[in-house]
Amino acid sequence: QSIEVSELISSVAERMRKKAEDKGIDLKVSSSDNLVLCADGARLEQVLVNLVDNAIRYTPAQGHIELRLRRLGNFAEIAVSDTGVGIPKEELPHIWERMYRVEKSRSRERGGTGLGLAIVKQIVEAHGGTVDAQSEGNRGTTITVRIPVSN
Ligand code: ATP
Numbered sequence: 001q002s003i004e005v006s007e008l009i010s011s012v013a014e015r016m017r018k019k020a021e022d023k024g025i026d027l028k029v030s031s032s033d034n035l036v037l038c039a040d041g042a043r044l045e046q047v048l049v050n051l052v053d054n055a056i057r058y059t060p061a062q063g064h065i066e067l068r069l070r071r072l073g074n075f076a077e078i079a080v081s082d083t084g085v086g087i088p089k090e091e092l093p094h095i096w097e098r099m100y101r102v103e104k105s106r107s108r109e110r111g112g113t114g115l116g117l118a119i120v121k122q123i124v125e126a127h128g129g130t131v132d133a134q135s136e137g138n139r140g141t142t143i144t145v146r147i148p149v150s151n
């Protein structure tokens, strides 16, 4: 399947915008390049929805979420940044594990089973890509996925 990534990002952003705005969170997209991936569109959409869903869930009102797309060498790099509660450094390596939930956000926010990021990682790696998380505790989180482009 040939997937135009910026189109997919825009459509996911439109779908999730109401949920974000209902919580008082601003959702913005900045994608420069037109990038085509040979990927399973439904699965890739699931990756984006899971990441935006987390960003909304773990970001308080007045916050901001940004979806960025750029080409990095032979990869499409998609980054989802938020200004939310963040993830403590010592927990960062574990968030990709099935059922893992950070204690702080678990007590603060209900809902969720801890499967979202495990699924994200599985899908991205099945496309030959990589996942990465960065967070400054309390100052927000950026999740980055890189997937090889087809040309
Ligand atoms: P599910 O996605 O299955 O509904 P979940 O969101 O708790 O549940 P994951 O998406 O796998 O599970 O995320 C694992 C844990 O990582 C979360 O419980 C949360 O503690 C932390 N986390 C994930 N994304 C963020 C984020 N953007 N900001 C802060 N913490 C996050």
Ligand code: MG
Binding pocket: 050, 053, 054, 112, 114, 115, 116, 117
């Ligand atoms: Mg989740």
